[in-house]
Amino acid sequence: MLSRNPSNGTKPSHHQYRIAMPKEHSRTCFERSWSKPARRSAGINVWQDRFAYSTGILIAFLFIACFTPSSAYGSNAVDSYVTSVFQVLQKHQAALPRLIAPANATADALIHGGAFYVGGDQGFASEATGRAGGLMVVRSLSPSKPAVKGDVVWLAYEPSTYAEVEQQARELESRGCLVVAFGPKLASGAPHFTHWIDSFTPPTADDDFTRMGNVLSLWTLTGEVAASTARQGKTLVFYQTIQILTSQQRYDMYKNMTFHDGVPQMAPIPPGVLSQAYISYVENMLQNIREWELPKIISVGKEMARRAAEGHPSLLTVIAHVMPYSVDPNSKLYRYVDSQRGGDRLQGKLHRGDYFVFVGYAGVNLDLWREVRQAGATAAWIIAPLSTEVHFSQWGDVVIDQHWRNGDCAVEAPGYDIRILPPSGIAQLFIYEILLRAAGTH
Secondary structure (H helix, E strand, C coil), rough: CCCCCCCCCCCCCCCCCEEEECCCCCCCCCCCCCCCCCCCHHHHHHHHHHHHHHHHHHHHHEEEHCCCCHCCCCCCHHHHHHHHHHHHHHHHCCCHHHHHHHHHHHHHHHHHHCCEEEEECCHHHHHHCCCCCCCCCCEEEEEECCCCCCEEEEECCCHHHHHHHHHHHHHHHHHCCCCEEEEEEEECCCCCCEEEEEEECCCCCHHHHHHHHHHHHHHHHHHHHHHHHCCCCCCCCECCCEEEEEEEEHHHHHHCCCCCCCCCCCCCCCCCCHHHHHHHHHHHHHHHHHHHHHHHHHHHHHHHHHHCCCCCCCCEEEEECCCHHHHCCCCCEEEEECCCHHHCCCCCCCCCEEEEEEEEEEEECCCHHHHHHHHCCEEEEEHHHHHCCCCCHHHHHEECCCCCCCCCCCCCCCCCCCCCCCCCCHHHHHHHHHHHHHCCCC
């Protein structure tokens, strides 16, 4: 439950549906008016004015070309990856109607008493369970409590695990379960599932890129399931962030419920509204990361590469749902400290001059910060910062903002008491993969 991170209790908008965007930034823009000079009586002066005007336009063009984010990425690998992510996001946005049928089928099964399981890719399953802004009813599929007739099972796959997941889906369907599969098309074409959600990633993509596409599908489809049940007068129970003081009370009150008992009551929501709100939020979040954080991400990646080349790799730890299944525990770029095995404390692993890279949620972990300082090391904190007047640069640290609002929830659903659908898993994967490409290891 560590990362039940959503909703900060802000007052709802007067609009019926509102997309919650990350915090605004004050921006400094290069602005100048290039106006064509008035014609003078002497012909030579007219041509001088035209030359000056054209020269001004050229200078402005060169200035803009040199300082746009796309030219600041630092490598073709970073350029290509960032472009690919936004292309996948656009494909998801264009294909949101595909979610309606499996969402309605899932909603009907839950209303009729079915249990809800997730399985296949472990990163996908972890992202879907015990999650801020996620459904409280969802459980990981396990042999000790198999799914039975009437239950819902969402399974995610990568191309390398397709055969295994397809066999599992067929076996579950033979028991009378509703199975929805998440993943890419294969080299041979569309996979053979009754209900299939395309990740819109290439069949040759690596597991992390496929996983990102599947996580986008996970949360957009979850939003559509919630909307579908709301249209039938049923409000699904979502987790609230542990950062809110009353979250434990809320959890204790609703932990054994699939649906609320009438309070709160989500208003009927048309199809496509919540999934569109989530995609729009994620797009804005990634745009902010690209615009404001990219130079820092590239710098950290290059610093990691430099240290690895000198035989002193950085230490990396993650506090997250999807990320522990995305990092390489045997990477030559860094030494991975498993957060599930004491990674929340470095326990003497850090020494003077070392470099520590932390991927987490909101704010800097105080125990880790203290150990970094005591060791005489420096760190890169990849987090959603809480407001502070302290600049970590005084210790040589770097703070990279994941650009989701405190609470880790993207969407406000009318009539519901907390925001839903977390974006942080997407932000963490996005930043981590850019690090790898900036370091030249991908």
